[in-house]
Amino acid sequence: MENYKKELIKELLERIDIVEVISSYIPIKKIGKDWYAICPFHPDTKPSLRIRDDKKVFNCFGCGAFGNVITFVSKIKNISFQEAVTSLAERYYPDITIEINREYWTEKRAIIKANAHLLFNFRKFLTSKIGKPARDYLQTRGIDEKMWGTFAIGFAPQDPYTIPNLLLKEGFDKETLIKTGSIKEIEGTLQLIFRNRILFPITNSKGEVIAFGGRVLDDLISPKYINSSESPVFRKRESFFGITQALDEIRLYGKCIITEGYIDVIALHQHGIKYAVSCLGTSITSAHIEFLRKIASDVILMFDNDDAGRRAILKNIETLVKAGIIPKICILPPGEDPDTFFAKGGKVEELQIKDGIIYYAEYLLEDPLKKNDKILLSQALAKVQSLLSIIYSDSETQAEIYIREIASKLNIQSSALRSDIKKLAKPFVPINHPQNFIRKDIPEYELEILRFATFIPESIRFVREYIQYISSEEVKQALSVILEADGNLEFAISLADENSRKLLMEILIEHREYPEIGWENLVESTLQRLAIEKIRRELPELARQAVKDPIKKQAYLNMLKKLSYLEGYRRGKPKKKF
Secondary structure, three states: OOOOOHHHHHHHHHHOOHHHHHHOOOOEEEEOOEEEEOOOOOOOOOOOEEEEOOOOEEEEOOOOOEEOHHHHHHHHHOOOHHHHHHHHHHHHOOOOOOOOOHHHHHHHHHHHHHHHHHHHHHHHHHHOHHHHHHHHHHHHOOOOHHHHHHOOOEEEOOOOOHHHHHHHHOOOOHHHHHHOOOEEEEOOEEEEOOOOEEEEEEEOOOOOEEEEEEEEOOOOOOOOEEEOOOEOOEOHHHOOEOHHHHHHHHHHHOEEEEEOOHHHHHHHHHOOOOOEEEOOOOOOOHHHHHHHHOOOOEEEEEOOOOHHHHHHHHHHHHHHHHOOOOOEEEEOOOOOOHHHHHHOOOOHHHOEEEEHHHHHHHHHHHHHHHHOOHHHHHHHHHHHHHHHHHHHHHOHHHHHHHHHHHHHHHOOOHHHHHHHHHHHOOOOOOOOOOOOOOOOOOOHHHHHHHHHHHHOHHHHHHHHHHHHHOOOHHHHHHHHHHHHOOOOHHHHHHHOOHHHHHHHHHHHHHOOOOOOOOHHHHHHHHHHHHHHHHHHHHHHHHHHHHOOOHHHHHHHHHHHHHHHHHHHHHOOOOOOOO
C-alpha cells in the first residue's frame, strides 16, 4: 500500500461497480440477490464464483479465490496490485489521480528507453555489412523492404557482447539492461540472448517497444523463435505482435485477424489485410480478449492448416465462446500458413471464412461420422453440446441456428439436440454451503464481534474501545483494518494481509442478518461479555503476582474495578465509571 494514497484507492473502490468489471471478463448471471459465474481461476464446470454486489466482493466456493475488484483484476490479468489499481483508474475514472511510487514507474520508463536503444542498434545492424544474410533471408521470404520499416525489423549479430557494450557506453546501467529480458549476465559479463537472428520488436498499444522476438536464419537450428523474457513492461500472455501497426485498422473496420507467427502477420499486412496480429505463439487469453472486446466485434482465427493449427483453433474457439465471442475461421489450403499461401500466389479473395461454431462441430464430428464410431461420436457430440449450451444461455435464438444446422448434419431431430443443450444450459442454483467452517480455535464471541463490524459498519464506534480484549491475532488484525478503513469493507480487504483477508471473506460467506433496530444493545452486550471473560481469565495470575509486587497489586485492583463496572453495567446497574 506504500505506493498509493489510501484515500484515492478508497474513492476508486466506492465508485467502481464490481459486477460491471467482472462481467467484462467473464459471463455472469444473477441468482437471487447475488451474481454467479464459472470461476476463471480453476477448472470449473458449474458457477462457483459468487459476486456480492452489496459488499463489493467475490469469492469462489471451489478454489477459494476471494477479494474485491482490485484483487480480481490483479488475479485475472496476472498483474500487481498497483498495476490493477492503475488499470481500473485509467479505464473507469481517469479523473482520479493515482499517486504511484515514483521509483516503480521510473524503472519501467528506463526499460522502455533501453528497449528503444536496443531497437536502434538492431536496425543499424540489419542495414550493415553484417546484416546482409538477414536481408537476403527476408527477400527470400518475399517480405518487401517497405515492411522492414513498417515493422521496424532488425538483426542481432553473432557476437553477444557487442550491443550490451554499446548500451553500457551510452550510459545505461547493468540492472536496467538485464531487466529488459533481452540481456542476461553470465559470469559477470552482459550478453545478448539473441545471436545471428532477425529481430521483430514487440510493442504495446502506445507503440512503445516492450520486448523482441528473434528468428534464426537457418531452419535447422532450434528453437526457431525465442522471445525476450518477461519483464516489468512485458507479459507474453497479454501482448500482441503487430498491434501498433494494426490498431487503427481494427478500430476502423471492427475486425481483427489473429494468426500464429511474426511473418504471418507481416505477410497479411503486405497483402492489404492490415488488421492482423499475433498472440506470440500462445493461446488466446482473457487479457487478449478484454483488449479486443473494446475495439473489435469480429474476431477471425487464421492458423496453420495442419494438425497443430487445427487443435489450436478448437482450443481458442472454446476460450472465445466462454468469453461471449463467437469467432470466425479463415480456412487455408491443407498444410499452408498465411505466409506460404501468399508466397505461392494465393489471393485474398480466395480465402474462405467460416463460422467458428460450425467449423468446430464439423471438425469434431467428421471423423467419427466417417468411421461410424458411436463412442467417438458420442464424445465429440458432448463437446459440441457443451459449447452450444454456453451460447444458449446467452441467446436461445442464436443457439437455435446452430442447433438446426448441426442436427441436420447428424441426421437427427433438432428437438432432441435442443433438449440436451437446454438441460446443460439450465441455470445453476447454488448449494447451501456449511455456515460454521471458520477455524474452531477462534473464540465465538470474538468472531461475533468481527461479524458486527463486517455487517454493521456503524458498530465500529463500539468495537474500537474493546480491541484490547481480543485474544485472536487474526480477529484483532481484521478489526484493525476495518477500523482503518472507517467501516468500508471493500477498502478494508485491500488493506488487509492474506490471513485477515481470508478471515473477512469467510465471515462474508456466512452472510448473517442482523436487526436494523436494537443492534446497539446486542453489540454492547457481546463486547462487555468478551471483556468480562478476558478479565476473569487473567485475574487469578495477576492476584498471585500482586502478593509480592506493588505494581502488580495496583494493576490487580484496577482490573477488579473494571470487572465490577462491566458486571454492574450488564446487570443494568452501572457504577461510576473508573
